[in-house]
Amino acid sequence: MPLKESEAIVLRTYPLGEGDRLVSFLDRQAGRLRGVARGARLPKSRFGSTLEVLAYIRIWYFERETRELVRINQTELIESFLDVQRDYAATVALSLVSEITDAVLGEREAADAQFRLILLTARAVRVHGPSQVVLAYFALWTARLSGWLGSMDRCSRCGRLFQVESAFRSSDVAELACSDCRDPWMKSISKEALSVGRLALSGTLEKLLKESPAQAATKEILSFALDVLEHHIEKMLISRKTFEMGANGFIEN
Numbered sequence: 001m002p003l004k005e006s007e008a009i010v011l012r013t014y015p016l017g018e019g020d021r022l023v024s025f026l027d028r029q030a031g032r033l034r035g036v037a038r039g040a041r042l043p044k045s046r047f048g049s050t051l052e053v054l055a056y057i058r059i060w061y062f063e064r065e066t067r068e069l070v071r072i073n074q075t076e077l078i079e080s081f082l083d084v085q086r087d088y089a090a091t092v093a094l095s096l097v098s099e100i101t102d103a104v105l106g107e108r109e110a111a112d113a114q115f116r117l118i119l120l121t122a123r124a125v126r127v128h129g130p131s132q133v134v135l136a137y138f139a140l141w142t143a144r145l146s147g148w149l150g151s152m153d154r155c156s157r158c159g160r161l162f163q164v165e166s167a168f169r170s171s172d173v174a175e176l177a178c179s180d181c182r183d184p185w186m187k188s189i190s191k192e193a194l195s196v197g198r199l200a201l202s203g204t205l206e207k208l209l210k211e212s213p214a215q216a217a218t219k220e221i222l223s224f225a226l227d228v229l230e231h232h233i234e235k236m237l238i239s240r241k242t243f244e245m246g247a248n249g250f251i252e253n
């Protein structure tokens with residue numbers, strides 16, 4: 001039973017037994033894993049605050065071939081996002097990030113790009129607050145990395161380039177169609193939203209933020225990306241509604 005050492009991001013935790021915690025975490029090399037942190041809910045636990053949502057940690061754990069769960073031996077904080085969670089709306093944004101990642105990644109599938117995307121997103125929420133632009137970037141890239149996002153540049157049916165036109169989508173697939181190829185029941189997606197999507201997928205988050213895309217278009221493309229994710233994970237994202245309510249209510253952008 002060798003002890004493994006790795007960098008990880010804590011995705012979600014659940015109370016287990018008397019004082020333990022079940023932890024879903026993203027190991028930078030090994031992918032998403034689940035493990036037990038014994039005594040993590042007891043006062044003066046050696047895990048301290050290292051098991052908070054999206055905490056970036058160094059982790060040591062034992063893997064047992066016959067068991068699905070690893071045994072978490074030790075953790076050390078590299079970067080905490082507890083400070084971000086002083087703000088309720090930011091907490092919801094981080095929950096959405098962890099909920100999505102936990103749901104989309106298969107167990108033990110290497111996901112270094114997703115690992116970097118989470119850190120980028122959480123740090124951006126720290127600087128910019130629970131911005132829809134940041135979340136749209138995260139959701140679009142998560143869908144792209146999962147291989148669930150079709151082209152945003154051309155019609156999936158006839159190949160026509162979308163220049164200055166809206167596209168159409170059905171509720172269950174990410175493939176977009178032009179106005180000639182659309183089926184009558186397809187919903188439109190505005191050219192402004194598509195252009196935010198293209199910008200997000202072709203450049204850096206920093207560049208996207210600098211462009212400060214219009215709120216309505218950002219909201220539309222974020223909603224599209226979340227629909228795609230929900231369709232593939234075959235369930236509704238619990239934090240989505242809370243985040244969207246916040247985004248429509250008291251968050252500027």
Ligand SMILES: [Zn+2]
Pocket residue numbers: 155156157158159160177178179180181182
């Ligand atoms: Zn077409």
